[in-house]
Amino acid sequence: MRIALINGSPKRRGSASGCILQHLQPLLEQDGHATAAFSLHNPELAPQDAQGIGECDVLIFALPLYVDGLPSHLVSCLMQLEESLAGSGRRQTVYAIVNCGFYEGHQAKWALNILENWCHRTGLRWGYGIGLGAGGMLLSVENVPLGAGPTKSLAQALRQLASRVSQGAGGENMFTTMNFPKLLYKLAAEIGWCRSAKANGLKIRDLSKRRGADSRG
Amino acid sequence: MRLVIHDLESDYFEQRFSGQLSNWHVISPTTPIHHCLGCFGCWVKTPGACVIQDQYANLGELLALCQEVLIISRCCYGGFSPFVKNVLDRSIPYIHPFFVNKHGEMHHRRRYSNRSRLKVWFYGETTEHEKITALGLVQANAVNFWWEAAGVEFYGDPAEMEGRMP
Numbered sequence: 472m473r474i475a476l477i478n479g480s481p482k483r484r485g486s487a488s489g490c491i492l493q494h495l496q497p498l499l500e501q502d503g504h505a506t507a508a509f510s511l512h513n514p515e516l517a518p519q520d521a522q523g524i525g526e527c528d529v530l531i532f533a534l535p536l537y538v539d540g541l542p543s544h545l546v547s548c549l550m551q552l553e554e555s556l557a558g559s560g561r562r563q564t565v566y567a568i569v570n571c572g573f574y575e576g577h578q579a580k581w582a583l584n585i586l587e588n589w590c591h592r593t594g595l596r597w598g599y600g601i602g603l604g605a606g607g608m609l610l611s612v613e614n615v616p617l618g619a620g621p622t623k624s625l626a627q628a629l630r631q632l633a634s635r636v637s638q639g640a641g642g643e644n645m646f647t648t649m650n651f652p653k654l655l656y657k658l659a660a661e662i663g664w665c666r667s668a669k670a671n672g673l674k675i676r677d678l679s680k681r682r683g684a685d686s687r688g
Numbered sequence: 689m690r691l692v693i694h695d696l697e698s699d700y701f702e703q704r705f706s707g708q709l710s711n712w713h714v715i716s717p718t719t720p721i722h723h724c725l726g727c728f729g730c731w732v733k734t735p736g737a738c739v740i741q742d743q744y745a746n747l748g749e750l751l752a753l754c755q756e757v758l759i760i761s762r763c764c765y766g767g768f769s770p771f772v773k774n775v776l777d778r779s780i781p782y783i784h785p786f787f788v789n790k791h792g793e794m795h796h797r798r799r800y801s802n803r804s805r806l807k808v809w810f811y812g813e814t815t816e817h818e819k820i821t822a823l824g825l826v827q828a829n830a831v832n833f834w835w836e837a838a839g840v841e842f843y844g845d846p847a848e849m850e851g852r853m854p
Binding site for chain 1: 723724725726727728731732733735736737746748749750752753764765766767768769770771773774776777779780784785786787793794795799800815817818820821824825828829832
């Protein structure tokens, strides 16, 4: 099968979604599938991307959770894809991995439902989706072999996904989290924000800055 | 302040709704908006303000002044239209990068002390699954923005909203 790996992050480089797809790609190729990578960074869908995605048998999206849903530019791309794919009659199968900055993967529930609804509108078949919690740490462990340490749950989810793709199978959405304690994840994230602020010449208290009428609070 | 965020054609909105919303601050697609780049500059470079230099850099500050937020959006697959979602994506400087536990879940800490009432009016042809998604989405948004979800309504056509303004 020809499988589209679609990165739905607005980031051109260094996205957690790209990291997930890099882990997934060899799992699919070792099963004999051909993969084609697409990066939807902008609200305007390039004609060659629309055509390339239309030529694939399976679509796998990886995207970040933005305000409980899809990033706005990706909604725009999906509307354009709806137009280009709806008349094709191919009825491709769609899978998705949504990475959350929050610890709980189930906070991706509504984003996955939106993608499922898009499939129904477009005449595509919804396979299932994965909500991955603690996705904020993906880049910091990108060199850790898949399946080791904090990537154990991710590996299980991606291997199951690759297997189901090969079988053409669907399923219920699944929700998982990186193997890392919640308290440490929270602490590591907050240390990271403080370091970034300092690197930008700010003080830690500046992170709490209030602007405008509420600035005295 | 009362704020309405909508994606309707400006002429249509002016003709049909502006009289009923004369004391509301209006965010509409008349001014181009750049999409969020996920850079988190609004948290670690210019805390509380987006680093993208367009007319939407101050959404966090604006939301801090609100007691009521009304969103009027085409329902797209159970979510918001690209413009309205873009406004929400660009609104994260309203909240704080640090995390708190709320109802057993991780959420961002609040930056401001106000608590807006959020009403959402979706329009367009909508399936039952999309309605269920939209209801859940708005509830989740209210939790994450520290707002009070004050109702979600669905209309087949924006004209049905006339006379319904709060």
